[in-house]
Amino acid sequence: MKKSAFLLPVLFVIGALGLSSIFIVDEREKALVLQFGRIVAIKEDPGLAFKLPVIQEVVRYDDRILSIDVEPLEVTPLDDRRLVVDAFARYRIVDVNQFRQAVGTGGEMAAENRLDGILRAELRGVLGNVSSNDILSSDRAALMLRIRNGAISEAESLGIEVVDVRLKRTDLPAENLDATFERMRAEREREATDERARGNEAAQRVRAQADRTVVELVSEANKTSEIIRGEADARRNNIFASAFGEDPEFFEFYRSLTAYERALQGNNSTMVLSPDSEFFNYLKSDQGAVAGQ
Incomplete structure (x- = not known):
């Protein structure tokens, strides 16, 4: 009885010392074995590991990110x-x-x-x-x-x-937001002003070019029209001259009728002419100008 009573505490102490010498290293961690604060072993692989009981301790560190x-x-x-x-x-x-x-x-x-x-x-x-x-x-x-x-x-x-x-x-920073927004707004307004100025300059160039083109086109059209008008007048005069040469009497009669048409209009209320005026040669005689000779 006395011997068994003595062995039980001894076995308990031995068991406790044995258990305290065993530790488990998890796969998510690394462990250091320290003896009086000095590193004596590094345990990085998962599983069972051993240390000296009491005088050694285990420090664990996370091996994850x-x-x-x-x-x-x-x-x-x-x-x-x-x-x-x-x-x-x-x-x-x-x-x-x-x-x-x-x-x-x-x-x-x-x-x-x-x-x-x-x-x-x-x-x-x-x-x-x-x-x-x-x-x-x-x-x-x-x-x-x-x-x-x-x-x-x-x-x-x-x-x-x-x-x-x-x-x-x-x-x-909160205190800089307003100032920054104002500076950004000022920069954007300056850029917009520059863009408008460049646009106005381009528009003026386009308008000036268009005005110049209009003047050139009108001048060219006037020049062409004057040439055509001059050529038409020349042809008309040639026709008149040719007609006068063919029949002077008829030409004179035609010119007299044209003069009557222009002179005797509805808004002329009074005309004072000499009775023997050559203006009425073709009205006084059916012989026309011959009657006045």
Whole structure:
């Protein structure tokens, strides 16, 4: 009885020590075995592992891709238009030994604080060397790649690999919105004024060219009409001359009738002529001009 009573506590202690020397490494994590704060073993493969009870301890770190939100920060691009940038990054612990040496007992919280400082410095450095239009355009993908590449080299000392960096929002500070909108409106109005001025100038050129074309066409038409009129008058005079040569008496009779038609109109109330005037030669005799001889 006394012997069995003594063995039970001993077996219990041995069992407890045996169990405390065994630990399980999950596939989603990596583990360090520490002895008096010094790393004595690194366990990266999932499964059972062993340690010395009491004098050794196990520290576990997440092996998955983790995310960190960067606190919104204000940057000043090359065109001095201040922007408030909201970003986040994804990272992974790739070297737990170096990670432990870099952050100590602070763990992931201490690492994220240091990584936040690295990301903020890279954001200011990259976005401060481009214009705000580049930040707000489709070129943001190239800028994010530059920020990530810069953060990768800085985070190597922490045993961390920066997987990706993304800009969630890029806004103007609230106090700058009104001034920015006014400046944008003024720029658009100036561009509209320039466009109207260029349009008016082009319209004036078109009108001047059209007026010149009209003058040239009218002048050419007048010139052509005068030529045609002159040729017609010449032909008419030739016809009259030819007719006069063929029958002078008939030509004189025709001219007299034309004179009567023009002189004896309804609005002429009185005509005072000498009775023997040659104007009435063809009215006084059926012989015409012969009667006056």
